[in-house]
Each structure stands twice: as C-alpha cells, then as structure tokens.
Amino acid sequence: MEDIITYDNVEISYRGKPVVQDVSFGVKKGEILGIVGESGSGKSTIIKAAMGLLGDVGLVTKGDIWFEGKNLPDLSEKEMRKINGPKLSMIFQNAVGAMCPIRTVGAQIYESLKEHGHDDKEEFKKNAIEMMAKIGLTDGERVLESYPFELSGGMNQRVAICMAMLMNPDILFADEPTSALDVSVQKRVVEEMVQMRDHFNTTIIIVTHNIGVVRAMCDTCLVLQHGDIMEYGDAKQVIDNPQNEYTKKLMDAVPKLKKAV
Amino acid sequence: MEDKNDEVKKTKEKLTDKSKKAEEKAAKEAAKAKERAEKEALKAKRKTARDSERSKKMVEKLAKKKAKAGIYAETIENVASSGTSAIHYLSPEDNPNLEITDDTILVVNNLTKVFHKKGQGEFTAVDHVSFTLNKGECLGIVGESGSGKSTIVKMITRLLDATEGTISLNGKDVTNVKGKDQRELYKNIQMVFQMPFDSFDPRHNLGCGVGESLRNNGMSKEDTNKRVAELLEMCGLEPEFASRYPHQVSGGQCQRAAIARAIAIDPEILICDEATSALDVTVQRQVLDLLVELRKKLGMSYLFISHDLAVVQQICDRVLVLYHGKIVETGTPDEIINSPKDPYTKNLVESVL
Numbered sequence: 001m002e003d004i005i006t007y008d009n010v011e012i013s014y015r016g017k018p019v020v021q022d023v024s025f026g027v028k029k030g031e032i033l034g035i036v037g038e039s040g041s042g043k044s045t046i047i048k049a050a051m052g053l054l055g056d057v058g059l060v061t062k063g064d065i066w067f068e069g070k071n072l073p074d075l076s077e078k079e080m081r082k083i084n085g086p087k088l089s090m091i092f093q094n095a096v097g098a099m100c101p102i103r104t105v106g107a108q109i110y111e112s113l114k115e116h117g118h119d120d121k122e123e124f125k126k127n128a129i130e131m132m133a134k135i136g137l138t139d140g141e142r143v144l145e146s147y148p149f150e151l152s153g154g155m156n157q158r159v160a161i162c163m164a165m166l167m168n169p170d171i172l173f174a175d176e177p178t179s180a181l182d183v184s185v186q187k188r189v190v191e192e193m194v195q196m197r198d199h200f201n202t203t204i205i206i207v208t209h210n211i212g213v214v215r216a217m218c219d220t221c222l223v224l225q226h227g228d229i230m231e232y233g234d235a236k237q238v239i240d241n242p243q244n245e246y247t248k249k250l251m252d253a254v255p256k257l258k259k260a261v
Numbered sequence: 262m263e264d265k266n267d268e269v270k271k272t273k274e275k276l277t278d279k280s281k282k283a284e285e286k287a288a289k290e291a292a293k294a295k296e297r298a299e300k301e302a303l304k305a306k307r308k309t310a311r312d313s314e315r316s317k318k319m320v321e322k323l324a325k326k327k328a329k330a331g332i333y334a335e336t337i338e339n340v341a342s343s344g345t346s347a348i349h350y351l352s353p354e355d356n357p358n359l360e361i362t363d364d365t366i367l368v369v370n371n372l373t374k375v376f377h378k379k380g381q382g383e384f385t386a387v388d389h390v391s392f393t394l395n396k397g398e399c400l401g402i403v404g405e406s407g408s409g410k411s412t413i414v415k416m417i418t419r420l421l422d423a424t425e426g427t428i429s430l431n432g433k434d435v436t437n438v439k440g441k442d443q444r445e446l447y448k449n450i451q452m453v454f455q456m457p458f459d460s461f462d463p464r465h466n467l468g469c470g471v472g473e474s475l476r477n478n479g480m481s482k483e484d485t486n487k488r489v490a491e492l493l494e495m496c497g498l499e500p501e502f503a504s505r506y507p508h509q510v511s512g513g514q515c516q517r518a519a520i521a522r523a524i525a526i527d528p529e530i531l532i533c534d535e536a537t538s539a540l541d542v543t544v545q546r547q548v549l550d551l552l553v554e555l556r557k558k559l560g561m562s563y564l565f566i567s568h569d570l571a572v573v574q575q576i577c578d579r580v581l582v583l584y585h586g587k588i589v590e591t592g593t594p595d596e597i598i599n600s601p602k603d604p605y606t607k608n609l610v611e612s613v614l
Binding site for chain 1 (some may be wrong): 303406407462512541542543544545548549568569571572574575594598599608609611612613614
C-alpha cells in the first residue's frame with residue numbers, strides 16, 4: 001500500500017537554527033505512528049510542520065512533506081486552510097486551552113463544521129451526539145451546551161477528538177493528547193482513538209513521551225533525539241528490542257509496573 | 262481624777278473593743294480562708310478524681326482497642342506512666358487506623374478540608390484522612406487528579422487551614438501553628454514542587470533560592486555560600502550552578518536545585534508533590550535515583566505524591582490510595598499492585614499502560 005503522507009529528508013529550523021534534521025518516514029492509510037523522545041527533541045515540531053503551525057519563527061528549510069501529490073510546506077495559507085480540518089486534523093495536549101472559554105462546546109464544533117460547508121444545524125447535532133456516544137460521552141446533548149470549563153479534562157479531550165473526527169479527516173495528528181489526563185482517563189482516550197481508526201480507517205500520528213501509550217496503540221514507532229531519528233520501525237520491536245544506544249537508555253528509564261503474574 | 266479614770270477606762274474599753282473587733286475580723290477571715298481552702302481542696306479532689314477517671318476511661322478505651330487490634334500495648338503503657346506524652350497522638354475520637362510507635366514522626370488524624378465555593382455549596386476535598394509517617398519511611402500517596410493528594414500536603418505545610426482534624430509532628434500539634442511556630446515547622450518539613458521553574462524566583466539565581474532557608478536562620482553569607490556549593494554537589498550539580506538563573510538551566514537541573522533547597526535546612530520530612538511528573542523519563546530516573554540516595558544518606562522521611570504507580574512502586578515502602586478525598590486502601594506497593602482489594606485501586610492498576 002502506498003504511503004498517505006511522506007516526510008522526505010525534512011529539516012525544520014527555528015530562527016535559522018535547525019531543530020529537526022534529515023527526517024524521512026512514510027505513514028500508510030490506517031496506520032498509527034508514535035513519535036517519542038524527550039522534551040526539546042523536535043517531536044511536536046514534526047507534526048506542526050505538516051499542519052503549517054510553525055508560526056513566524058519556524059520554517060521547513062529542507063525536504064518535502066508529500067500529501068495527496070502536494071508538498072505541504074509549499075502551499076499558501078489559503079490552500080492550507082482548505083486541507084486543515086477536512087483532511088488533516090489535530091488535537092492538542094491542553095484541550096481546554098485549545099477551545100474558546102466563553103462559548104459553548106456545541107457552538108465551537110458547529111463553527112468548525114460551518115467553515116467547511118456543513119451548515120445544517122440539525123444534522124450537525126445528530127452527528128455530534130452520535131460521535132460523542134462512540135467515544136464514551138454518553139450525555140452528548142448536555143455536553144454540547146456546556147462551556148469547556150464545565151467539563152473535566154478527559155471530557156474536553158474527548159470533545160476535541162469528536163471535533164477533529166466529525167470532518168472524517170484522512171490523518172489525525174495528536175500532540176501529547178493524554179499527558180494532562182489521569183491514567184484511567186488516559187486509557188479510555190487511547191482506546192477510543194484506536195476505535196476511531198477501526199471505524200474510519202484514519203491514519204493517526206501521535207506525539208507522546210509516554211512509552212506506555214505507544215505500546216498500547218501504535219503500529220510503528222519513531223524515536224527522536226535532538227531532532228535526529230534514532231530508531232524507526234515496528235512499535236513492539238523498538239520498545240521491546242531496541243537496537244540503538246539511545247533507545248535502549250530511554251526504554252530502560254521508563255518506570256515499569258512490576259506485576260506478579 | 263474620776264474624770265481622768267473614766268477617760269482611761271473608756272479608751273481602754275475602746276481599745277479592747279477595737280482589738281476584739283480585729284480579733285473577730287481575723288477569725289472571720291480565717292474561717293473564710295478555711296472555707297475557701299476546703300472548697301479548693303474539694304474541687305482539686307474532684308478534679309483529680311475526674312482526671313483519673315478520664316485517664317482510666319482512656320486506658321480502658323485503649324485496652325478495648327488493643328484487644329481489637331493488638332497494637333496499642335506501648336501507647337497504653339505510655340499513657341499510664343507519663344500521663345500525657347502519648348496522648349498528643351490521640352484525638353478525642355482515637356483512631357484505630359493509626360499505628361503509632363516510637364519511630365512515628367508525623368501523625369495525621371481525621372484531617373478534613375471543606376472548600377466553600379460561591380454559589381455551589383460545599384466541597385469536601387479531603388474527608389477524614391488519617392495516617393502516620395515513620396522515621397526514614399517513604400510513604401506514597403496515589404490517586405487521580407482531584408482526589409485531594411495535594412490538599413493534604415498543603416494542610417501539612419500550613420499553606421491551607423484544616424477544617425477538622427489534627428496534624429502532629431513529633432508529638433506536637435501543628436495543625437494551626439502560626440508565626441514563629443510556623444517558621445519552626447519549616448525546619449522539619451520541606452517540600453519539592455511539581456514545576457521546577459515556577460518554584461524558583463525568576464529574578465534570583467539558584468544559589469539565592471537554595472541558601473534562603475539558611476540565611477533566614479541566621480547563617481552568615483560566607484557559610485551559606487559554602488553550604489550551597491556542598492548541597493548542589495550532593496544533588497549532582499556543579500557548584501557554579503549557584504550563580505545561574507532558573508531560565509538558564511534544564512528542567513532536571515532545576516529540580517535537582519529544588520531538592521538541594523529543600524534539604525538545605527536538614528528537615529526530617531521531605532514532601533515531594535509530583536516532583537518528577539513534569540520531567541522526561543530519562544531525567545525522572547536520575548531524579549528518583551538521587552532521592553533514593555539522599556534518603557539513605559540523610560535518613561529523611563518522604564511523603565511522595567504521585568499519580569504514577571510504577572514510580573511509587575520503585576521508591577515507596579508504603580502506599581495510600583486516595584479516591585474522592587478518602588483513603589480507600591493502604592499497603593506495600595506490591596500488595597496494592599498485585600492484589601488490589603478496592604475496586605477503584607483495581608481500576609487504577611489496570612489503567613497503567
């Protein structure tokens with residue numbers, strides 16, 4: 001199967017200083033890729049580059065990111081706006097912070113849909129409640145009428161997933177989606193994201209520092225250190241049988257729950 | 262002559278009258294005093310009777326408890342012999358959950374915190390929590406966010422007032438200490454916070470933060486600088502880090518400095534409130550190793566708060582599982598992880614990826 005998105009020798013710089021060098025990988029349809037590494041290793045930068053979210057100081061200085069025959073860094077902001085949302089979606093670490101605090105969750109989800117041509121309010125409500133039920137928000141009606149601060153962190157993150165998935169994107173980028181959540185909620189969100197993949201065959205690229213999350217949901221895994229790829233391959237292989245020195249050190253440092261079987 | 266005699270007689274009579282009156286007065290006073298003394302004696306007698314009855318009751322109560330749990334032998338002896346020394350540990354409603362021994366340094370008894378939210382009524386964040394911390398022990402507190410972990414710590418460190426219950430350190434009630442006593446408390450309890458950068462003053466260098474407690478306790482500038490260099494080295498940092506500012510160091514280095522700051526005053530108890538949660542796994546490992554090493558070296562007790570069961574398993578001797586402000590389970594980490602009894606604990610253990 002062909003890759004849906006391909007990074008080709010990508011170098012990304014902030015203020016002219018390269019933070020990610022020579023990164024190449026491809027992700028297939030329906031695949032879940034986990035990008036792991038310490039803070040400052042350039043994990044988030046890689047997915048921000050695809051979404052065009054590097055800001056004023058960041059720039060893809062070398063290489064291409066291919067998606068549907070287009071090189072994403074070359075596209076204008078106008079063209080990106082058409083792709084971001086219906087084709088590429090993203091969820092953030094701090095879901096509460098990513099939403100507008102003074103408008104209801106429903107109004108915000110509706111706005112994002114309206115921008116991309118789905119402006120039937122009744123249909124939106126039906127779809128949204130249906131989608132929420134799928135990811136474990138049983139009381140959809142009430143959630144839509146709530147403000148972000150009235151919901152818990154886990155619920156907000158699920159609302160964000162719902163918002164991202166309503167457009168049925170080809171690729172879902174997730175930037176540390178579970179880091180701010182409790183373990184029990186984290187597990188549910190992970191399970192729901194895997195379910196999303198099973199339902200819609202969505203490609204998911206997840207950035208995390210939690211090796212447990214990668215083990216639980218990813219097919220492939222990419223380990224970064226200081227912007228260089230240390231190891232890339234099958235997730236189980238990389239986690240259980242690391243070849244690279246740094247990966248070995250990283251996996252060794254992960255606190256593991258010792259359970260008597 | 263007669264007149265004179267009469268006068269003399271009169272004055273004599275007057276005098277005798279006076280003296281008689283004085284005598285009477287004195288007698289009255291003596292009687293009063295006697296009465297008073299008798300009353301007081303009676304009072305004292307009653308009081309002692311009551312006291313002895315009380316202590317008797319206490320002993321009986323304890324004996325009952327002892328019969329139940331078989332753990333109070335020592336305490337009862339203390340109560341019987343010294344009267345008050347051990348009573349400090351016990352609240353009016355003495356608590357069978359508390360195991361108090363000679364090594365116990367911190368006793369938290371029926372601690373409760375109720376927050377009053379405007380228009381939303383009351384919210385009980387911590388609900389009658391009791392536990393003890395022994396010398397050299399590492400006690401873990403786990404639970405999800407909102408379970409009251411940090412609220413407990415804030416009450417112990419006097420950052421919040423307790424609504425109910427007592428906290429005693431080395432037998433001294435510190436639940437509501439203020440002013441001088443509160444400062445005294447901080448010589449025994451120090452804390453390492455979750456956010457290393459936020460816990461340092463951005464306008465002062467790390468050396469200033471680390472040495473602050475020493476300067477506050479009257480150490481000279483020169484000695485403080487020497488001690489700060491030692492402390493930083495103890496925590497795996499170069500002495501030069503004293504002149505750096507928080508934004509010039511990495512998260513792990515900053516957390517090491519925070520640990521150095523906490524141990525500067527040589528506290529008995531070190532409270533780590535999610536001290537490693539914001540760090541990368543590799544750095545977290547190093548910081549945990551440092552904590553284990555310092556505990557061996559200095560014999561401190563830790564109150565280790567975390568939501569990560571795997572970390573708790575690595576360094577704690579005993580764990581409390583907190584849920585909605587209540588302790589649902591206690592035990593060694595292995596016990597709790599391998600055979601959780603409470604459904605919430607079970608869920609927590611199963612959720613670890």
